[in-house]
Amino acid sequence: MERFERSGLTFDVRDCGPADGEPVVLLHGFPQDGTAWSGVVPLLHAAGLRTLVPDQRGYSPGARPRSRREYTLGHAVDDVLALLDAADLTAAHVVGHDWGGAVAWVLAGRHPVRVKSLTVVSTPHPAAMIRSMTRSTQGLRSWYMLAFQLPWLPELLMPGRMFDGxxxxxxxxxxxxHYAQMMQRPGALGHALNWYRAMPFAAGQKAPRSRVPTTYVWGNKDFALGRAAAEWTADFALADYRFVELDAGHWLPERRPEQVAAAIVERVSSTS
Known part of the structure; x- marks a missing residue:
């Protein structure tokens, strides 16, 4: 499968690995696409797992709705459900990084029967993130989320500076x-930023606790996501939970693919 559709949108997806392997869905964040997992995927295939790696809404050229309201996590969760349906899968193991991690948390909380296990990379549970905003340095770390709310100015300033940043x-x-070049394509950056610009429309919507077996992988040198939210995430995982702390930064799929893959394989094998 190379594409799937939902509500008139067409999503690109990389469906690879053993056809009879346990299915693993891997969700990327900002400003990535599915190639963020390029170092992880071969290791999962070697472990006998099938991988489905979509380019999420705003990143797939055929899935770029214009309204920022259509970039809330609820819409992204429904996209993953559509992927599972298109692949004829009752459930899958779900992995997410950055915004993809937020989608994974909400998916597992709202639709646990569709999620065999959860592995989240870098991203704390949304409720832990909210708690940390006023009780730690997380609010200062997240200054860019407020800056991204500005219209047109980020699109004007960011493209030429993205690679260096x-x-x-x-x-x-x-x-x-690769990511910098991708964001310079017409409309790409604005649609990717809509994930942030949709946040006001989700105010007051709580993310349920995870009720599936969960592993959370966090880098203690992450510039964007601090320790407080990482440690409080355990409060929002009700099933078997494992916290893996790496001596690394934010870009764990690209920088630490072996350790990320090992965490995924361990979680899948302990659940299947």
Whole structure:
């Protein structure tokens, strides 16, 4: 399968690995696409797992709704459900990084019967994130979320500076160049930023606790996501829970693919 559809939108997806392997859905964040998992996917295939890696809404050229209201996590969760339906899967193991991690948390909380296990990379549970905003330095770390609410100015200033900014944040050069070039395509950056600009429309909507077996992988040098939210995430996982702390930064799928893959394989094998 190379594409799937939902509500008139067409999503690109990379469906690879053993056809009879346990299915694993991997969700990327900002400003990535499915290639964020390029170092992880072969290791999962070697472990006998099938991988489905979509380019999420705003990133797939055929899935770019114009209204920022259509970029709330609820819409993104429904996209994953549509992917599972298109692949004829009752449930799958779900992995997410950055915004993809937020989608994964909400999916597991709202639709646990569709999620065999959960592995979230970098992103704390949304409720832990909210708690940390006023009880730690997380609010200062998240200043960019407020800046991204501005109309047109981020699209004007960011494209020419994105490569250098991503490199300074610790992303490998090859990935930084790919993401920066992707965001320079017409309309791409604005649609990706709509994930942030949709946040006001989700105010007051609580993310349920995870009721599926869950592993949370966090880098203690993450520039965007601090320790407080990472440690409080345990309060929002009701099933078997494992916290993996790495001596690393934010870009764990690109920087630490072996350790990320090992965490996924361990969680899948302990659940299947």
């Amino acid at each position: 991503l490199r300074r944040s610790g992303l490998p050069a090859a990935h930084a160049e």
